[in-house]
Each structure stands twice: as structure tokens, then as C-alpha cells.
Amino acid sequence: MKRLTTIHSRSQFAEFRPMKQPNPPSWTLKEKISRLKSTMEAVHTEVLLCNDLDFSSVFQRVVEEKGIGRLLYARNTALGSQIYLMKERTPKKLPELATYDESIENWKEQLFSVDASVTETRGGIAETGSLILWPTEEEPRLMSLVPPIHLAVLKAETIHHNFSEVIQKEKWSEQMPTNALLISGPSKTADIEQTLVYGVHGPSQLVVFVIQSN
Template identity: 45%
Template sequence: MSARDKILASLRQSLEGTQPLANPFDASLVDKPWRYKPEERITRLKELMTAVHSEVHLTSSQAWPALVCKLLAERAINKLLVAPTTAHGKALANYCENEDSALKLLAYDRPIEEWKRELFDEVPASLTGTLAGIAATGTLVVQPSPAEPRLMSLVPPLHIALLKASQIYDNLYQAQQHWPKPMPSNLLLISGPSKTADIEQVLAYGAHGPKDLIVLLVEDA
């Protein structure tokens, strides 16, 4: 028997004849104080995210691709990193093709080692989906995946996030009830652009990630 097995066996033996304690967790303590009427969720999330320098736009499932192109054109950005295999990646690609858009769509389709310099130095913006929104804190929940790796929402100076209005929940506890099972190994909670005040207490944006965040709230058509 290995040392590890001996330790585990000893722990199991020490529990013989004991009874587990009742779980004292009360969901209402983390849920009830942070509930909102359905029509208030969008307003609260927008107010909280706008207060920390995020830009939030209400749009629809048909109109958001045109809005993306418009917002990027206003910033003189002609390149956007997207996940071409996702539904929103395909929708934007179709729009750009049909409208003969000058926007160049870049795909994260290589190992990071093959294009690290290009990603960090030459990609001005990215577009990702989101898993959920949290009204209580004005937070986006982003689930990285092979199609949309974590660096897509962390490296480009501008991050554009698509959020369905139907996926805005009152609080973190409620959002957790809708997370994939088993729980993903990596989830990002984003409440605004990257910022820090570590140096002389001067607030600076973009220190550890995007300095600009645009949230497109897609209302159900």
C-alpha cells in the first residue's frame, strides 16, 4: 500500500460511526435580496456597466452585425477577430459578404505559438459570445472554448461581447443554475474594461486586458 493509500484509508477509518452534519446553506440568503423584475434586469445591468466605462447598446438578432460594423468604422478599425465556426461568427461573415463590407474578419484558427506577435501587436478588436449576464453586479459571464479561446477576450484593446437579453439573470446564484454540467473548468466574470490604480493611485485602463468594452444586448425578436 502506498503512502497516499495509507493516508486515505486512515481518514476513512476515522469517519466510521460518525454522522454528517446537515447542510446549513440557505439559498434565499444569496438570492432573495438580489432579485429584480424581468423588465428591470436590462436597465440595471446597463447602468452598472456604463458606470465603469463600458459601452452598452440595445440591438436585435437581425441588426447587431450592422451595428458592429458601424461602431468599428467610427473608431477607424478595419480588422476584427472572430470565431468563424460559431453562430455569431457565421452571421457576421454573411453580413460582411452580402454588404461588401471593408471589415476584415480574422480567425483564431492556429496555435498561439504560431501567431502570438500578430495577435498582441496587430489585432485591434475581437468579438465573442457570452454565457450569461448578472444584473446585480453588472457582470458578463464568458465561457472560453476551443472556438473562442480565452485570449480573444483578454488581448485585443477592444472587446465586443454579445449578450442575449434572455440570458440576463438576477444574481450569481441564479446564473450558476444555468451553467453547463459539469461546471466548465474556466469561466470569466467581466464587469468592465481592464483597469488598475496600483501606480500612485492613478486609474489606468487596459493594464491587464482590453481598455474598451462594448456590450451588445440582443433583445429577443
């Protein structure tokens, strides 16, 4: 008993030592983009590189190629405003736009009838090839989970080396959301016979637009 008491006493007054964080790789921005792109493409994600000037034309081309007839977007975000202006300027090059501005109970039928959704991202992780999404009132969680095609817009400068760097630089310990999503590819699942199927529990297609500043 004396030995146990001594151990307890030592642990009680031991000096606190924070856990040492691993050093992130020293990749350049170009290397981070390349790593994220190759890692995501390995799990059937489509990654398109563009810049501020040609994003609109690249986006319109993808929408047309995939035959998207109804697109869900968030009108009151920076990306939503850009999509809205695209529609105003070239109405024939973009599909019908739908906004998710009601409760899920009232909008459920419409939510499950859209062809695709487009959302912003909070950042990316080069090491694992992942997107970071923090659902908001404007872009609820279901926007990236229900439509069969998810179009995600990622600013190149928000790509981090690894998850540890994300937590530190974004100060997650001070401002954790209700839920955070890390997305690497389209939804996929396999049955007992190992038959791989896409889109059973989420989007069957994920398209990422990586926008590099001019």
C-alpha cells in the same frame, strides 16, 4: 478528553443540512437589462441595446466609429457565421476578418496585431453588471483578453438576477469549465499615486451588444 470525544462523535453523525440559498430579486427582464446596463456603464463599459433585426447595422456602426481595421472572430460559432454573412453582403462596412485557428505559438504575433475581437457570451448577471464567458476551443480565453477592444454579444434572455442563480440554473456543480470569466468592464489599474490607466492588463474598451428578441 471525554468532552472532545463527544463533540467529535456528534459532528460525525450530524444530519447533513444543505446551505440555504438566498432568494434572487424578482426583477422583470426589462429591469434586469436596465440594472446590468447602468452598473456596467458606471465602470466605463459601453452597452448598446438592439434586437435581431438591427444588430447588424448597430454592429457595423460601432466598428466604423472605432476605426477597427482588423477584427478577430470565431468562424465556427453562430455569431461567427453571422459576422461572416455581414462581411459577404456588405464587404465595405466591415474590416478585415481574422480567425484564431492555430496554436498561440504560431499565431501570437497576429493575435497582438488585431484591433478588436468579438465573442459570444454565456450570459450576464444583472446584480453585479457582469458578463459570463466560458472559453472554448473556438473562442479561447485570449480572444477576450489580448485585443485592445472587446466586442461582446449578450442575448437578453440569458441575463440572470445574481451569481447564485447562475450557479443553480446553469448547474455549474455538474459541468464546470477549465476556467470561467466574469467581466464587468475594460481592464484598469492604478499606480502608487492612484493614477487610473485603462488597457494595461487587458482590453482598454469593452462594448456589449444586448440583443432583445423581436
